[in-house]
Amino acid sequence: MEPYITINGRKIGSDFPTYIIGEVGINHNGSVEIAKYLIDVCIKSEADCVKFQKREFDDLYTKTVLENSKILDQQTYYTLYAQKRAELSFNDLKFLKKYAENKGLDFLCTPFDKKSVDILEKLQINAYKAGSPDLTNFPLLNYICSKKKPMILSTGMSTLNEIEKTVNFLNTKNIQFCLLHCNSTYPAMKEDINLNFIKTLKKFGVPVGYSGHERGLAISIAASLLGACIVERHITLDRTMKGPDHAASLEPEGFRRLIRDIRVIEVAKGQEKRFLSRGEYFNRNILGKSLVTTMSIKKGEIFTEEMITSKSPAKGISPQFYFEFIGKKALRDLNFEEYLKYSDLGRTASDIKLNPCYNWGFIVRFNDYKNYIQYKPKLFEFHFSDQDLFASLDKWFSETVNAELAVHAPTNWDDDVLDISADSEILQSRSIESIINTIDITKQMVKYFIKQKDKPVKMVLHAPGINRFERINDIELYYKNLHDALQSIDFNGIELLLENLGPFGWYYGGQGFNNIFYNPKEIREFLEKEKLKMAFDTSHAAMYVNSLTKNKITIRQFYKEVEHLIRHVHVADTIGTMGEGLQIGEGMINFKEFLPELIKSNLSYLPEIWLGHNYGGRGFIHGLNKITDIVMNS
Incomplete structure (x- = not known):
């Protein structure tokens, strides 16, 4: 983990959301009302902290300067005059601190002398x-250190040797501290900012932030992208x-936009790993290419370049295997425009040894x-499409299966999302109809699954309360819709399992917002x-956890909150808030902190890896083996 400091229970470092400080300083001009208003600006902008300044002038300046300030040069005189005019009393600061903290805002203050430290x-x-x-x-630094509290230290107007x-x-001094890169000119010119010095400061092994005095927003946003944790x-x-x-200051609207954009950057910068989002998987399947035959081919014929081409959609083997086919014999009869498979290269998932554990x-x-x-799995979970609900079971089942049955209700109908919690009567009605059809075909399937006899079938259902364009505050409406819809359906013979979701959903046209669950x-x-x-669903839980900027929790804490309600588990890794369904170990989930306990409770579980079914289920088999390694080595 990268270095961090802790202020008021909040961890501040590169691994955590940027800690944003609204520096009021002396911009209140001595007015408590203006100071209070600027605190409100910080609150409305969703800043983390508001900061003021404190000076005891007899401890800060020489007596000669204080008594004969007019003999100073004009700039020094002007600065001293402005500081004196803007000084707040102890009671003023006490009131402002209480006002800020009562609204959830951290309150900091810069002391410029030892007496001010005592006041703070x-x-x-x-x-x-x-x-x-x-x-x-x-x-002064030594005196501050004696208070054994975290320190944030700006580095403007100092050389590298002085900083070191x-x-x-x-x-x-055995205290927590961090450094802020800074150019102490008001306002600072963009040519003088030298943001790359943030990288140099990081070599000291402490958290590094940025204190900006430039005009505009772009440089401060860029500092965040370069790793400034404050x-x-x-x-x-x-x-x-x-x-x-x-x-050199930001007005309220500019400060609000700065914080908004930094939060966007935090989400967007992601990890140093490449992963496919759910939308990319959809588009990969639709727009990607697979190898198909250009003619009918008999078993034993030698593949030539003229016999194979690449076409959409991506339902077969990747065109990256094109040249591996050339010169090889066809292992089966192939029709015109038939998709080639991984097995057509003589490779199957059976060359991977499966080593599952518990109720998989x-x-x-x-x-x-x-x-x-x-x-010989313990359970099959059938993921239904809308078309599957009208399938002829005689076509697919010719004998019984020695396993339990579970089903996953469709999540889409044609090009629309199914949502039993929807505030659209048409969409909710269609979703209820889909669930009823799911129950009907599930009951017909039970006779084919030997271990399902006399047991209710687990049915996984999504209830996102999805909105394509925005997050809705009135979530009680969606929960009421869900309650009413469930009451209208006969679940006899079914064990309904509502699945936890990520904070964002997916429309065929792009990302939407899940409002509940x-x-x-x-x-x-x-x-x-x-x-x-x-x-x-571990992947969905991680996406929720990753979306939090305040009051962050771990996936283990998520799991423990609902532990007594869990009956079935989907296991996959995640990066960010939309990178779901990754192979276990390829994302950012720390499975060791919760998965062994979960699996050893003998709940039914399965790996839900995107495209895990490809090449004979190699992704699923790898996932099961990885789960076994985590559980058995815990």
Whole structure:
């Protein structure tokens, strides 16, 4: 894990969401009302922290300067005058701290002298921010360190040698600290910012952020992308107000946009791994190519380049295997435009040794379940399409299967999403009809599954409350729709299992928003009220966890919240908030923290790897073996 510090229970580092500070500084111009308004700006913009400044002038400046300030050069006189005019009292700061913290906002304040540190200690400040002027001020830094609280330290107007010496000094003090890259010019010119210095600061092995004094938003956003775990910007009511910092500050709308864009960047920058999103998988299947024959071919004929081409959709073997076919014998009779398969190269999934454990199974369709009978799974889960609901079972079943049966209700009807929680009567009605048809065909299938006798069949169902364009706040409407719809359906002979979902859904036209059934607390409350159980999907749970910017939880915490309600498990890895269905170990889930406990409870489970059925189910078999390795080595 990358280095981090903790402020008020919040971890701050490269592995966590950017900690964004609204620096009021002295931009309140001595007015508590303006200060309070700028705190509200931070709250409405969803910043993490608001920061002020504190000076005790007799401890900060020499007596000569304070008594004869007019003899100073004009810039120093102007700065000192502005500082004095904007100084807030202890009671002012106490009021503002309470106001901010009552609204969930961290409150920090920069002390410029030891007396100010003492005042902030009386305020019970959680951490300290030391400004660039004091990076070399060892007496002050030492005094702050004596309070044993985390420190944020800006590095403006300092050389690399000075920064290194201060870092070495702080490392002897046994405190948490981080560095902020900074150019201490107000405003700073873009040519002088030198964002790449963030990389140099990271070599000190402490968290690194950015304190910006430039105009605009782009540079601060770029700093976040370069790994700044803290972004601090001055904020003001109006950049034309009198005072030394206003011109280099952001007005309320600019600060709101800055935070919005940083949060977008956090989600978008992802991981240093390549993965396919669910939408890419859809488009890969539709737009991708597979190898097909250009003529009828008899078993034993030698493949030539003229006999094979690549065409859409991608339902067969990848065109990357094209040249491996040339010069080989056909292993079976092939019709015109028949898809070539992995087995046509003489390779099957049977060359992988399957080593499953506990109560495992496969995800199947009517056209491929027989391929998996040889492995003797405990359970088959049939994933239905809308067309499967009207299939002739005599076509697919000629004998019984020594396994249990589970089914997954369709998630789509033609080019639309099925959603039993929908606020559209037409869509909800169609979804209810689909579930009733799913129940009907499931009951017809029971006679073919020996181990399903006298047991209700597990039926997995999605109830996303999906909206294509936005997240809806009135989630109670969706839960009411779900309740009413379930009450209208006869589930006799069926064990209904509602599956936890990710925060985002997928339309054929792009990403949508799931509005319910992704928050574990809401899931638990609904299922307990309705006396229902669930299917737990590790990939979906991870997508929810990854979407959180505040009050983050682990997947284990998600699992423990709903543990007593789980009856069936789908296992797959995930990256980000849409990269679901990855092979186990290829994403970012720490399976060791929860999967052994889950599997050893003897719940039914199966790997739900995207395209895991390809090449005779190699992806599923690899997934089962990886699960066994994790469980048995725990």
